[in-house]
Amino acid sequence: MLPYLAKRSVSLVVVLLAMSFIVFCLQSIIPADPARAIAGPTAPAATVEVVRQQLGLDDPMLVQYGRFLSNLVHGDLGTSVRTRQPIAEDVRKYLPASAELALVALVFGIALAGLLALVQNTMQNSGWVKLAIVAAGSTPIFLSTLLLVYFLWFRLGWLPGAGRLSIRRFSGPTGFNLLDGFLVGRPEVSLDALLHLILPALALALPIAVAVGRSLNGALHDVMKQTYIRTGRGKGLSETAIVLRHGLRNAASAPLAMIGLQVGLLFGNLLIVERVFSWPGLGLYTVQAFATSDLPAVLGVSLVFGTFYILINIVVEVSQSLADPRIGL
Amino acid sequence: MTEPVLTIKDLSVVLSRDGRANRVLDGISFDVAPGEIIALVGESGSGKSTIGLTLQGLLPKESEPKISGSVLLDGVEIVGAKPGVLRAARRQLVRAVSQDPMGSLNPTMTIGRQMRESGVGDIVDWLGRTGLPDPERIADSFPHRLSGGQRQRVLIAMSMMTGPKLLIADEPTTALDVTIQAQILDLLRKLAREQQTAILFVTHDLSVAASLADRVLVLYAGRVAEIGGVRDVIRNPAHPYSAGLLSARFDFTSDRLRPLPTLPVERSRPRDATNACAYAHRCPIVQEDCTTIRPALRTVGNHSGAAACLHAEQTPAATDTSRTRPLWPESVVQRSAVALELFQISKGFATGAKNFWGVRAPRPVLKSVDLTIRQGECVALVGESGSGKSTILRIAAGLLKPDSGDVSRVDKIAPQVVFQDAVAALTPWLSVGEQIGERLRPLGLSAEESRRRVAEAMELVGLDVGLMQALPSELSGGQCQRAVVARAVVVPPKLLLCDEPISAMDVSLAATTLNLLGDLRRRFGMAMLFVTHDLAAARIIADRIAVLQHGELVEDGDPDALIAAPKAAYTRALIAAMPSLHTELAQ
Numbered sequence: 001m002l003p004y005l006a007k008r009s010v011s012l013v014v015v016l017l018a019m020s021f022i023v024f025c026l027q028s029i030i031p032a033d034p035a036r037a038i039a040g041p042t043a044p045a046a047t048v049e050v051v052r053q054q055l056g057l058d059d060p061m062l063v064q065y066g067r068f069l070s071n072l073v074h075g076d077l078g079t080s081v082r083t084r085q086p087i088a089e090d091v092r093k094y095l096p097a098s099a100e101l102a103l104v105a106l107v108f109g110i111a112l113a114g115l116l117a118l119v120q121n122t123m124q125n126s127g128w129v130k131l132a133i134v135a136a137g138s139t140p141i142f143l144s145t146l147l148l149v150y151f152l153w154f155r156l157g158w159l160p161g162a163g164r165l166s167i168r169r170f171s172g173p174t175g176f177n178l179l180d181g182f183l184v185g186r187p188e189v190s191l192d193a194l195l196h197l198i199l200p201a202l203a204l205a206l207p208i209a210v211a212v213g214r215s216l217n218g219a220l221h222d223v224m225k226q227t228y229i230r231t232g233r234g235k236g237l238s239e240t241a242i243v244l245r246h247g248l249r250n251a252a253s254a255p256l257a258m259i260g261l262q263v264g265l266l267f268g269n270l271l272i273v274e275r276v277f278s279w280p281g282l283g284l285y286t287v288q289a290f291a292t293s294d295l296p297a298v299l300g301v302s303l304v305f306g307t308f309y310i311l312i313n314i315v316v317e318v319s320q321s322l323a324d325p326r327i328g329l
Numbered sequence: 330m331t332e333p334v335l336t337i338k339d340l341s342v343v344l345s346r347d348g349r350a351n352r353v354l355d356g357i358s359f360d361v362a363p364g365e366i367i368a369l370v371g372e373s374g375s376g377k378s379t380i381g382l383t384l385q386g387l388l389p390k391e392s393e394p395k396i397s398g399s400v401l402l403d404g405v406e407i408v409g410a411k412p413g414v415l416r417a418a419r420r421q422l423v424r425a426v427s428q429d430p431m432g433s434l435n436p437t438m439t440i441g442r443q444m445r446e447s448g449v450g451d452i453v454d455w456l457g458r459t460g461l462p463d464p465e466r467i468a469d470s471f472p473h474r475l476s477g478g479q480r481q482r483v484l485i486a487m488s489m490m491t492g493p494k495l496l497i498a499d500e501p502t503t504a505l506d507v508t509i510q511a512q513i514l515d516l517l518r519k520l521a522r523e524q525q526t527a528i529l530f531v532t533h534d535l536s537v538a539a540s541l542a543d544r545v546l547v548l549y550a551g552r553v554a555e556i557g558g559v560r561d562v563i564r565n566p567a568h569p570y571s572a573g574l575l576s577a578r579f580d581f582t583s584d585r586l587r588p589l590p591t592l593p594v595e596r597s598r599p600r601d602a603t604n605a606c607a608y609a610h611r612c613p614i615v616q617e618d619c620t621t622i623r624p625a626l627r628t629v630g631n632h633s634g635a636a637a638c639l640h641a642e643q644t645p646a647a648t649d650t651s652r653t654r655p656l657w658p659e660s661v662v663q664r665s666a667v668a669l670e671l672f673q674i675s676k677g678f679a680t681g682a683k684n685f686w687g688v689r690a691p692r693p694v695l696k697s698v699d700l701t702i703r704q705g706e707c708v709a710l711v712g713e714s715g716s717g718k719s720t721i722l723r724i725a726a727g728l729l730k731p732d733s734g735d736v737s738r739v740d741k742i743a744p745q746v747v748f749q750d751a752v753a754a755l756t757p758w759l760s761v762g763e764q765i766g767e768r769l770r771p772l773g774l775s776a777e778e779s780r781r782r783v784a785e786a787m788e789l790v791g792l793d794v795g796l797m798q799a800l801p802s803e804l805s806g807g808q809c810q811r812a813v814v815a816r817a818v819v820v821p822p823k824l825l826l827c828d829e830p831i832s833a834m835d836v837s838l839a840a841t842t843l844n845l846l847g848d849l850r851r852r853f854g855m856a857m858l859f860v861t862h863d864l865a866a867a868r869i870i871a872d873r874i875a876v877l878q879h880g881e882l883v884e885d886g887d888p889d890a891l892i893a894a895p896k897a898a899y900t901r902a903l904i905a906a907m908p909s910l911h912t913e914l915a916q
Contacts, residue, residue, distance in 0.1 A: 227432035231484070233387055235447045236420030245446075249437045324437050325471045 004329035005314075012310050019306045020072065023299045024065050037081045037293045077300035082292045087300035090285060095304070096175025097164055098270055098281030104178075104201040105266065109208025110259065116213030117255075121220050121243070137210040141269050145203040145276045152199060160196050162278045165189065200277045204269055208262045215258040219251035226250070252323040260316035267305045333360040334494045334527050335384070340398035340408070342376075342383055342551075350395075353379045355551040355607075357398070358626070361495070364525040366518070368538035368559060370574065371548035372835045373806060377531045379551075381497040383407070384423055384529070386415035403494045420448065424488035428500035430481035434472035440483055441468035450490035459486045459516055477714065478509035482516065489520050496521065499531040503833070506713040506862055507906040514541050514908075533835035535578055536908040539563055544634075547571045550607035553626055557634020563910060567629040567636035569612050569644050577837040580909050581892055585869045587654045588847065589840040606639070614643050657847065661705040661854050662872060667739060668824045668856030669702040669725055674734035676720055694720050696880045697734070704739075704823060707850055707857040709867030709888075711903065712877035718860045721877070722746070722826050725858055744824040745817035747846075749832055751810035755801040761787075762797030765816045772820070786819040787812075790845060807838045814845060821853035828860050843870050864903050868892060876900050 035052035036043075052058060056067060071078065077087035120129055136144075153161030160166065164177055170189060172180020178197070181190030223229065224247055232242045274283030282301055289297035321327045342354040353376045361367055369377040379388070386407060388394040400407040403422050405414065427433050435443055444452045456464035459482040472480060481501060488496055498517060502510040518541055521528050532538050538545050538559055545562050547555040547570060555568040566572040573592040583589060593611045602623070606612070609619040618639055628634075629641045638644065675698075677691035694717045702708050712718045723729040724736060726746050738744065748754045755764060762783050769779045784794045792811040801809055810830065817825055827846065831839040847870055850857050861867050867874050868888040876884040876897060883897040895901045 227427055227429050228435040230387060230427070231433045232435070232446075234385060234419055234425045235487075236416045236418075237446065238416065246435050246438070250435065326436055326473050 001329055008310075008314050008317075012307070012314075015310060016303060016306060017069075020069070020299070020303060021065065023302050024068060025061075026295070034081050034293065034295055072303075077303070078296040080289070080294055080297040080300075082289060082294040082297065087297050090297065091282065091300060091304055094280060094282045094285045097279060098274070098283055100176045100178060101197065101200055101204070101274070101279060101281060102266055102270065104197050105204035106208065106259070106263070108201050108205035109212060109262070112205055112209035113212035113216055113255065116209060117216040117220055118243070120213075120217045121224070133210055133214065136206050137214075139206075141203065141207060142272050142276070144206055145200075145273055148199050148203050149276060159199050161199060164193060164196050164280060166192050166196075200273050200279055203273050203276075204266060207265065207269070208259070211262055212255045212258045216251060216255040219254045220247055223247050223251045249323050253320050253327070256316050256320050256323070260313040263312045264309050267309065331363055334363045334403055335361040335529075336399070336401040337380075338399040338401075340380075340383065340400060341396070342379055342388070343395040344379070344388070344392040346392060353551050354383070357548075357551070357553055359546060359553065359556060361527045361529065363494070364521060364527055365544065366521060366528040366530060366542045368530045368532055368542035368545045369548060370532060370535060370538055370545055371554075372533065372574075372837060375548040376551040377548050378499055380548075381425060381499050381529060381531060384495070384497060385419055385425060386410065386412075387419075421491065422493055423495045423497065424491065424493040425497040425499065426481070426484050426488055426501045428503050430477050430484055430501075430504060433484055434480055436472055439469055439471055440475075444468070444483075444487050444490065447487045448491035452486075452490070455486040455490040456483065458520075459483070460512070461486075478505055478513065481505060481509075481513055485513070485516060485520065489524060489526065492524055493526055495527045495529065497529045497531070500533070502537065507864070508713060508902055510537075511906045511908070517541065534908070535563060535575060535836070536580070536910045539910055540908045547574070550602070552607055553637060554608065555634065555636040555638075556626070557632045557636075561632030561634060565631040567631040567634070567641040567644055568608075568638045569614055570608050571636075572644050573611075573613075574836060575910075577840045578910070579836075579840060579843075579869055580865050581868060581904075581907065582909075583865070583869060585888070586656050588657065588844040589869065590654065591840045591844065592837040606637070613645065614640055616640060658851055660872065661851055663704040663854075666704040667701055667737075668704045668706070669700075669744070669858065670735075670737045671698060671700040671721070671725065672735040672737075674698045674700075674721070674724060674731045674736070676717075676724065676729065676731050694880050695724075695731070698877075698880070698882055700875060700882065702824070702856045702858060704856050705850070705854045706873065707859060707871045709859045709861060709871035709874045710877055711861060711864055711867050711874055713862060713903075716877045717880040718877050719828055722828050722858060722860050725824075726826050738824065740823035742820060742822045744826050745822045747810070747813050747817055747825065747827045747830045749829040751813045751830075752801060752806060754813050755809055757801055760798050760800055761792075761804065761812045765812065765819050768816060768820050782819060783815075786815040789818065789849070790815045807834070807841070810834075810838075810842060811845070814849070818849055818853065818855075821855060823856060825850065825855045825857045826860075827857065829862070830859075831866060832861065832863065839866065846870060864892065864907060876903070 035048050035055060035057055039048045039051045056064060068078070075088055077091065079085070080087050080090055083090055116133065120126070123129060149161045152159050167189070170177065170180075172184055174180055174183070177193035178190055181187055181193060220243070224243075229242060229246055232246045270281065270283035271287050273279065274281050275287050278284070282304070286298060286301045288294070289301070318329065321329045337360070338358050340354055340357040341352065343350050344353050345351065357380065369380060371377050382388045383396060384400060384402065384407060388396075396408050398408060402418060405418055405422065407415065407418065410418070434440070441452055444455070452468055453464045456467055461467050461479060461482050467475065467479070467483070475483065501517070502513050505513060514537065517528060520526065530538065530542055542559045544557065545559040546553060547562070547568060549570050554570045555562060555566065557567075562571055563575065566575055576590045577592050579589050593613070604621060604623055606619045606624050609615050612619065616639070622639060624637045624639045626635045626637045629636045631641065631644070674695055675693065676695040677693045679689040680692050698721060700708070700721065710718045710721060720729065724731050726744050727736070755761070762780075765786055766779050766783045769782055774782065783797065787794050787797065790811040792808060792815055796804065796808065801812070804812065830846070831842050834842060843866060846857070849855065859867065859870050864874075871888055874886065874888050874891050875882055876899065878897070878899045884891060884895065884900050891900065892904060895904055
């Protein structure tokens with residue numbers, strides 16, 4: 001375990017370096033000018049030049065990159081062009097909302113995937129289940145998000161369709177409203193937060209559920225043909241015990257890897273879903289950064305997402321090895 | 330007489346495959362007394378495994394089983410029973426040990442937990458009773474830490490600890506080494522006697538049946554051909570099929586100068602044998618009434634049992650018919666020309682303990698092996714699992730690189746390999762003809778010419794040319810092995826490598842395959858490396874036997890000389906562990 005984590009930490013640093021370099025290079029290729037963006041569209045060229053010098057944009061690329069890296073080590077992701085705040089500050093502000101949404105979406109997605117696989121495994125050849133999966137799998141996320149909003153919020157009014165809470169001005173110690181409500185002794189806030197979470201989390205969970213569910217179903221289908229399953233039946237175990245105790249764990253490896261892959265897509269989908277639901281998180285922040293050519297912000301957020309992606313995949317690999325003792329770390 | 334623990338009456342089972350119904354069991358009736366060991370013997374496809382699955386109520390749902398008749402297990406009717414009744418029966422009355430110990434244990438659950446799931450009992454005590462060393466440690470381990478023999482002991486302990494009335498042992502030793510096989514058989518016999526557990530022992534090997542069982546039941550095409558005391562049937566078979574099975578099995582005394590006697594090859598089984606003897610189309614003493622009357626099981630003069638043959642009194646004695654078969658042609662070994670030379674080959678695999686950085690230490694598998702095969706010579710490489718024999722074969726084939734040492738082959742054509750699992754060695758989506766013809770491609774023949782060559786090769790190995798367009802899934806296991814051999818010899822190589830080609834086959838098929846390989850190597854003057862754990866097969870096919878133990882050649886010599894006077898202790902153990910009909914009957 002220890003050498004594994006050591007090796008993984010090294011690869012984390014390498015990947016982050018590569019990622020920072022790529023995004024950094026993009027700055028010089030994309031014809032958007034941060035100096036112009038800060039100075040404003042009507043500012044005279046001289047002002048823009050002053051801003052450019054202030055930002056150090058005239059230095060050679062390597063010097064700029066070196067400066068960026070040394071700042072990074074000190075937890076400084078640079079300054080956002082749009083909010084004029086340190087990006088690290090912005091990330092700290094918006095991360096909890098996105099993290100809470102992403103986590104709940106993952107939980108929904110995995111739960112739905114399990115349900116899907118079990119239903120498919122018990123109801124072999126059910127055309128309706130297959131049709132539903134194909135429909136859910138082939139709907140683009142922006143469409144499914146809009147459909148959810150339209151029906152469950154706009155037409156039926158069952159669930160709130162925008163924002164994190166109905167009340168304004170609430171802040172708790174963790175930034176996770178779901179928890180903070182309980183922590184400050186206002187459980188009704190937690191309930192409200194949950195209601196607000198359901199629709200966006202569901203929109204994000206659908207693609208995860210389809211991908212992971214299909215992978216789990218396929219793996220389970222193969223596992224249930226193994227001889228040890230017959231050994232289990234031969235012991236007189238019930239079918240439920242066989243699936244839950246002998247089937248799931250042996251089928252876990254492929255769907256776990258699929259979860260790791262889906263997390264990357266989830267981060268991309270956050271941009272769309274947070275935009276539609278006006279969710280004050282990193283996704284929305286990134287969308288706005290794109291709209292205003294706020295490249296330092298885009299770079300900062302990418303690094304944050306990249307770090308989380310790698311961390312989550314380490315968790316995935318550790319769980320794979322926990323599920324199957326034959327997979328060593 | 331005590332009440333039988335199992336009474337089967339007129340049991341028929343119809344299974345569907347790809348929409349086609351197939352009568353797998355056809356009017357089976359027999360009793361088993363408490364503590365009795367009864368062997369079910371027959372070829373692949375005779376329905377012997379289906380009996381076991383029916384008793385457990387575990388016939389695969391997707392084959393839509395239709396069961397009729399009656400199975401009374403300790404007073405409980407199994408046929409048509411509700412799932413709850415079947416589960417209770419599986420928990421308390423009937424347990425099974427399968428032929429695949431490697432796959433029968435859940436890899437993600439400790440042995441102890443899997444045993445606890447099985448029922449109440451002292452797990453450590455039971456593991457110890459099956460002869461496993463350090464049972465506490467084994468209870469805490471995961472299955473992949475155990476060898477095949479150890480896993481089979483665990484499975485036996487798991488079944489026997491619940492004190493079942495009946496144990497179904499479905500070829501429990503086929504996947505194990507001969508030396509382990511004898512121990513497992515002893516263990517089964519001992520535990521069955523102690524616990525008064527009856528055993529249904531499914532096997533295709535009559536000598537294994539003879540060493541264990543009280544009675545034998547010979548199955549053919551889902552019908553009982555013969556039933557009787559195991560010694561009686563072996564000494565004096567009443568059904569021509571039993572006699573055929575007996576003469577097809579080979580051991581250390583078989584004549585190796587001639588092809589082995591075999592059962593007539595099963596061509597197409599007649600669709601409807603309702604009013605006929607199912608064996609009629611293969612029977613050497615078939616008469617007119619055999620195709621119009623279905624023979625009932627009746628008492629016979631040969632022994633106290635019963636046989637389903639109208640002409641049992643004419644069944645030939647299972648004597649050696651060797652004098653009627655022609656001798657193999659003279660040896661074609663060329664003393665001077667070498668087909669394969671391995672010089673000081675060493676090989677290790679990284680499977681040892683991990684160091685701090687997660688790198689596994691190499692474990693040596695081959696330690697400086699020298700082996701020379703002359704042109705036209707067949708060398709059998711014998712050794713138990715893990716001795717490194719398959720590694721040698723892979724190195725000889727060029728599939729693996731040795732860590733050190735030299736491999737020299739003379740032939741420009743790459744050596745061809747015949748693997749144990751013929752079905753897995755064929756690509757499922759290419760027709761048999763395409764796969765055989767693939768090796769002709771470099772020759773640049775016309776389509777017509779290569780078709781002719783493929784047909785020739787198929788005829789040579791005894792494969793119906795009509796199967797050229799068939800996919801491997803439409804072929805039986807024996808036909809698949811023939812297709813693999815045809816692919817190997819369509820452009821005859823100077824060196825043919827065989828990796829346990831017969832170890833998964835029943836007796837008759839194994840003898841047929843040995844004859845085929847023996848014929849082909851003589852016909853083309855091919856050298857052959859024949860890897861096996863079966864010393865009897867090695868003696869029959871090979872000019873020379875090399876014995877491998879722990880990655881070193883411990884003995885090398887003429888087959889008969891080596892078996893008559895083995896030098897290495899390991900070779901002696903191998904010989905002693907071989908079950909033999911003659912020694913069983915002498916007791």
